[in-house]
Amino acid sequence: MADSPQPINLFEFEDAAREVLPKAEYDYIAGGATDEISVDRNRRAYASWAFRPRVLRDVSKLDLSTTVLGSKVALPVLIAPCGGHKRAHPDGELATYRAAASCGTAMAVSANANTSFEDLAKAADGMLWVQLYPFRDKAMTQDWLDRAQANGYKAIIVTLDSQWPPKRERNIRNRYQRTRGANYPVGGEHPDAPRPAGSGAGSDPAATWKDLEWIKAATRLPVVAKGIMTGEDVELCAQVGADGVIVSNHGGRHLDNTLATVEVLSEAVAAAKGKMEVYLDGGIRRGADVVKAIALGAKAVFIGRPLFWGLAVGGEQGVVRVLNLLREEIEITMAKCGRPTIASIDASAIVRVPPL
């Protein structure tokens, strides 16, 4: 990063990361299920909305801060729960967390993190959430919930779209082997590689809404359901008392041939009826994407792949730069749309783009 010019946007970050990462790791990060149609659509669908610029509205004082589950963040971009940050940089999750904290935003720690919940909590003075699956192993689940609460984590994300192993063809071709997360008991399975006949720690294919209810009852922390792509499931989340949902197709990494997350957002927001916060991940590469998601009703968005690119290119400082690039682009967009605060970004800021 010292000699070559710094990436000036997230696409250049991806290019730079591709240069330094082993191909199999780059592919693991970049890849998606089967034909990667959903990976591609997640990104391209943002182009379906255009901004409606507004003028003469005093944008001299922009405020990008908002709240997530009642806690303030400096910008509406959070770090998604992604396994194994050490694949991109030896500092792993520690670097990411320090970057997030220094930028005033929250990081969600993956069930498959390379770092223990406890070590991570000590690394900075920011905001942490923890992510888990509806595990078969309820004892381990309770242990994680307790450890999260004891270490000051602010929320629980339950990832619901990993009930069956996906077909990621890049990984198959690369014979890619993942390492186990640091927080599992020794001898447990890979949580995101469940098998129907398996047992133990994996995401349970037999899980039902009762399992999410169990988690909600087992912790005092707010619970956010991740991997929701329909209004029906948003309503079911509300019925079991979830505090939020993340509209997500797992970055196109589990089921291919879905709509883009941003295309599902309005349906999800409508179904939430204001009772739960609705977040989004998938394809965020520009500040413009963030503003569009907020205009469509998202409380905040999460980034996944870009944090790996930041790590690969520059460790903690790389992630800081990724977040700052998004912040600067959000500022421009807010100013040009005449929206000085996050709360002022509503549906009138955008318009559906007609096909050309």
Place this chain on the structure above:
Amino acid sequence: MADSPQPINLFEFEDAAREVLPKAEYDYIAGGATDEISVDRNRRAYASWAFRPRVLRDVSKLDLSTTVLGSKVALPVLIAPCGGHKRAHPDGELATYRAAASCGTAMAVSANANTSFEDLAKAADGMLWVQLYPFRDKAMTQDWLDRAQANGYKAIIVTLDSQWPPKRERNIRNRYQRTRGANYPVGGEHPDAPRPAGSGAGSDPAATWKDLEWIKAATRLPVVAKGIMTGEDVELCAQVGADGVIVSNHGGRHLDNTLATVEVLSEAVAAAKGKMEVYLDGGIRRGADVVKAIALGAKAVFIGRPLFWGLAVGGEQGVVRVLNLLREEIEITMAKCGRPTIASIDASAIVRVPPL
């Protein structure tokens, strides 16, 4: 197949088959009528529907079995009637049938098969259907119907879209010569190369609905009409007592410039009013395509070109692998959509994709 890595999807199967097949045979299999617009659209149209993933619905026990005309198959993917399997592998139809039987599904035997109906019936303990045309030669037709019944075949497919020879430009350029099917009487014509002024065994351009009624009356086996692309013709099939229809444009090999079969499916299903089973062929390459077709009302689908790729790459085992790849992809799709049985796959599993 021994040295190079196994194909991991049907596209790789096609690539591998292209390597081993003579160009003229590859082209015969791949090609379609004139500009091959329908070949292309059959495939691409699946992208017009997206899945609506569902969570927490207990997908630990997936059941892919269904019934076709009352008989159970282990998965909703059948082998379409395609002429001359020996063009892809010396074992020809025997290999295909054994593969189908070992995977628990049915094979439809083409009028132009390289193997006699009798020899094929002895090769495995699976389910066979036979395909014919509305031949001019009623005596031969009756003979085939009787032989099929005597040899335990379960259904008759009557292909209706071959009343006039198509223009397949790859074949014209390659000066491609087809061999005659093994089941025709010596000296008969090519059944799928009829001429208006011709006579004998060919698909009769003068055929009308009375000819289909004649076939229905001439056998106790169920009769399925293949090559149907409109609701009007579905209704006429019902009126003459057909037991099922296959929505098919012959893989884009007869009339170019049609809609994709999957685009016609809803119209056909509505017209069938639940009185006949509706199947589909055309462009199936992924398990996702199968699930979409079922969500739109198909009872099952047929594959054509992929069986030749399987044969070319690995004979019987190649076809087994083709079927298993589809089965695994169907499983993932069903699990991720929260649909543990074929019957649970309904229209709410999909949504029309807006153009980007």
Place this chain on the structure above:
Amino acid sequence: MADSPQPINLFEFEDAAREVLPKAEYDYIAGGATDEISVDRNRRAYASWAFRPRVLRDVSKLDLSTTVLGSKVALPVLIAPCGGHKRAHPDGELATYRAAASCGTAMAVSANANTSFEDLAKAADGMLWVQLYPFRDKAMTQDWLDRAQANGYKAIIVTLDSQWPPKRERNIRNRYQRTRGANYPVGGEHPDAPRPAGSGAGSDPAATWKDLEWIKAATRLPVVAKGIMTGEDVELCAQVGADGVIVSNHGGRHLDNTLATVEVLSEAVAAAKGKMEVYLDGGIRRGADVVKAIALGAKAVFIGRPLFWGLAVGGEQGVVRVLNLLREEIEITMAKCGRPTIASIDASAIVRVPPL
């Protein structure tokens, strides 16, 4: 044409013609106005309609004949009026006419033909129409109308879209110089290169509907207006007593940025209210295009560029082959759609194609 294989479709004819024609002549034939958007759209718009194949309708006896202005033609494809056939072959219009006559169809002779109306009439025993512009020079106009009638021509086409010279950039780059038509008086202007301040033989930019009325009154032959692209102008044609209209944008050679002619056809047919025959030219390359135009209400279609490709590749026999290729493709399409006669090709034979 002797050594290399014969073109098997009109695209191959174009490729073969490009090989033998001087670049400037090829470009003159191929090119259109400014960005050639209309040239491209004329062709591509046919893909907006798909066929609805029908089965079991007795297509053993296909009849492609129809009538134009009351005279029978063997197929619904006529030769459009195109200037200077000698640019493609030394036999020029004589070869084209002989080909049209031997195929049983009509040829429209351009105002800019390289052959005199009289010489052409003697060359074969077919059907000729003549094309002219709303000339400033009424004496010459009357002379042409009289010569056409005296020589057995069957109809007059008046081209109305050439009231102002177009911008054809290929010709500008090639410094292309056209030769004068053989039928103009010595010293007259180029009829299709009018200037507002010019005088004499050119298409008169000051022409109004009174000029078309004048032509109608000046001949007993039926009058067909060419270059019509709106329902309003169809109605005005009817008001002045025209016998037919040709929906045409001059092959995209005059005004760019129009709809395709096939997209305007329904509007034109509706406006004609059955009182005039409606023809179409523009982008016809396949028999399928002809059948689509007829299904949308065209009485017949005209081909322009393909006749030059036929001439360039094989003179009279090349044009015969172009027409025969279209005939064979029309036959296939009619048979597969279950439409044994031209009259049976109605709107139910096609369906609008949804965007993919």
Place this chain on the structure above:
Amino acid sequence: MADSPQPINLFEFEDAAREVLPKAEYDYIAGGATDEISVDRNRRAYASWAFRPRVLRDVSKLDLSTTVLGSKVALPVLIAPCGGHKRAHPDGELATYRAAASCGTAMAVSANANTSFEDLAKAADGMLWVQLYPFRDKAMTQDWLDRAQANGYKAIIVTLDSQWPPKRERNIRNRYQRTRGANYPVGGEHPDAPRPAGSGAGSDPAATWKDLEWIKAATRLPVVAKGIMTGEDVELCAQVGADGVIVSNHGGRHLDNTLATVEVLSEAVAAAKGKMEVYLDGGIRRGADVVKAIALGAKAVFIGRPLFWGLAVGGEQGVVRVLNLLREEIEITMAKCGRPTIASIDASAIVRVPPL
């Protein structure tokens, strides 16, 4: 320009300019904000409308003249306010103004012009408008308004979309440094590079509609608001007494991900309710684009980038040729659409193009 053939359209002008301009200058002119989606869409969106050609309407006398704010121009194409014409040619704004004057149209002088308002006014006998921003510095604003009026300028354009610096990635990569405009007081800031915490001459991010009211009150010249992209802002312009609006997204150079200006035009025209003139800039490259904009309700259009190409290729004569090419193409379009005057170009001249 002497040796190589003259560009025959504006695309060739761009190509020729790219040859002679330093890359950083070419990029500065060509580039836009972030992904340049709006740059591209501005251009491509014209293809969403097609012409409806009309015949026999007497187009022998075409009149391209119209009025802007009550003053006559010979054609409905004006020179947009663009900074620093000397980057393309040493004669800079003097050359552009002489070209505009000789073609009978108006030039808007940028706040960042390389030439003083006074020097420019003396260079020709044409029509000048001046452009400024809602500056923080009201004294300088008053000075500019007074100088414009004293030097015979006819209107004031206030650019409203530059309240925040854009992200132009080509400039970042090229480390592009702009020079200051000739009309700013020594020591003032760059007007189009404002910073929230800055002070002085820059476009004030704190500006509100009161600032536009102030400008309107501070001059007797008509005031035109530039950078309007919504009906709401058109209405607000009317409320503060603006005399016109320019629908503009600054050539895609400020906020990316907007609709094309031509797509917003109808909304703007409707909101203006005939009380203000509505102009447009963005993507004009063909006379056809001009006619489409007028058919959608624009009073006239502005060109920006093409004037730099004209300057780069041939100085004053290059700009003359750019304007003449547009004029010739407008003439062809008007003639072929049967619209002999600007006033006769209404909505019936065009039709929305269906997607192919």
